[in-house]
Amino acid sequence: xxxxxxxxxxxxxxxxxxxxxxxxxxxxxxxxxxxxxxxxxxxxxxxxxxxxxxxxxxxxxxxxxxxxxxxxxxxxxxxxxxxxxxxxxxxxxxxxxxxxxxxxxxxxxxxxxxxxxxxxxxxxxxxxxxxxxxxxxxxxxxxxxxxxxxxxxxxxxxxxxxxxxxxxxxxxxxxxxxxxxxxxxxxxxxxxxxxxxxxxxxxxxxxxxxxxxxxxxxxxxxxxxxxxxxxxxxxxxxxxxxxxxxxxxxxxxxxxxxxxxxxxxxxxxxxxxxxx
Numbered sequence: 617x618x619x620x621x622x623x624x625x626x627x628x629x630x631x632x633x634x635x636x637x638x639x640x641x642x643x644x645x646x647x648x649x650x651x652x653x654x655x656x657x658x659x660x661x662x663x664x665x666x667x668x669x670x671x672x673x674x675x676x677x678x679x680x681x682x683x684x685x686x687x688x689x690x691x692x693x694x695x696x697x698x699x700x701x702x703x704x705x706x707x708x709x710x711x712x713x714x715x716x717x718x719x720x721x722x723x724x725x726x727x728x729x730x731x732x733x734x735x736x737x738x739x740x741x742x743x744x745x746x747x748x749x750x751x752x753x754x755x756x757x758x759x760x761x762x763x764x765x766x767x768x769x770x771x772x773x774x775x776x777x778x779x780x781x782x783x784x785x786x787x788x789x790x791x792x793x794x795x796x797x798x799x800x801x802x803x804x805x806x807x808x809x810x811x812x813x814x815x816x817x818x819x820x821x822x823x824x825x826x827x828x829x830x831x832x833x834x835x836x837x838x839x840x841x842x843x844x845x846x847x848x849x850x851x852x853x854x855x856x857x858x859x860x861x862x863x864x865x866x867x868x869x870x871x872x873x874x875x876x877x878x879x880x881x882x883x884x885x886x887x888x889x890x891x892x
């Protein structure tokens with residue numbers, strides 16, 4: 617049977633709606649599956665830690681022709697390391713890591729900081745690595761990166777710390793500011809369409825802003841990586857999803873694998889990290 621032109625157009629329209637509707641449904645299903653996957657906090661936390669800990673205090677190899685990079689800090693340094701790896705920076709650098717908890721203070725100087733560390737954290741800090749202990753390896757590195765969920769008192773002493781690190785040209789030093797994506801409500805996200813998730817922004821805590829401002833004032837632009845400004849384009853709020861609708865952070869502070877890939881791609885395109 618030959619259909620009339622009008623019926624042919626109607627049929628074509630129905631087919632188009634079916635195809636596009638199926639595509640939208642499949643996309644929504646894909647986004648929900650992604651959110652459910654990263655909501656497994658144990659697995660997401662393991663992703664953050666695993667590769668960083670494998671390189672912990674690993675000696676640089678004289679036989680390796682790649683440049684030497686040392687990444688120092690807490691779980692936010694682990695995030696930063698993942699962001700580099702997801703963008704294949706290890707093709708150009710051999711990377712060693714040092715874990716120093718932010719609760720212990722990333723500080724290098726003569727001041728006695730014991731009173732600034734909470735008493736409940738003292739046993740951890742007594743056993744923890746320090747910037748003083750890391751100095752011999754810092755001296756060997758071509759690039760030194762320090763990242764942490766900075767305490768304000770530690771940020772206020774960064775000028776002293778950087779001076780005492782004694783990183784000299786042609787070595788490069790980068791200090792990564794605090795990052796935060798606000799409160800993560802995974803149940804809410806599961807009920808939202810992808811186009812709304814892509815536009816979603818969260819308010820940022822005030823302490824975050826204050827600490828980053830102190831760091832920005834203390835450090836040279838060639839040293840300070842204002843990760844919050846580069847990712848969020850605002851001091852007040854921050855996007856929660858990448859342009860391809862993947863959750864950047866699963867808990868408001870730490871990155872998913874997709875988030876790390878996205879964050880690294882942004883940072884490596886902008887100063888000062890674009891020189892790596």
